[in-house]
Amino acid sequence: xxxxxxxxxxxxxxxxxxxxxxxxxxxxxxxxxxxxxxxxxxxxxxxxxxxxxx
Numbered sequence: 001x002x003x004x005x006x007x008x009x010x011x012x013x014x015x016x017x018x019x020x021x022x023x024x025x026x027x028x029x030x031x032x033x034x035x036x037x038x039x040x041x042x043x044x045x046x047x048x049x050x051x052x053x054x
Contacts, residue, residue: 020027
C-alpha cells in the first residue's frame, strides 16, 4: 500500500512538471482559477461568520 502511494506521488509530480513545461500559460491559468476559488470560499466563510455574529 505504501509503495502504491509513493508511485502515485511520483506520477503526479511528473505529470505536473510535464504540464508546466509544455504549456506554462495553461498551468498559470489553472493556478489562478484555484486561488480565485479559495479566495471566494474564504470570503463566503467570512460573510457567514459575520452574519452569525450580527
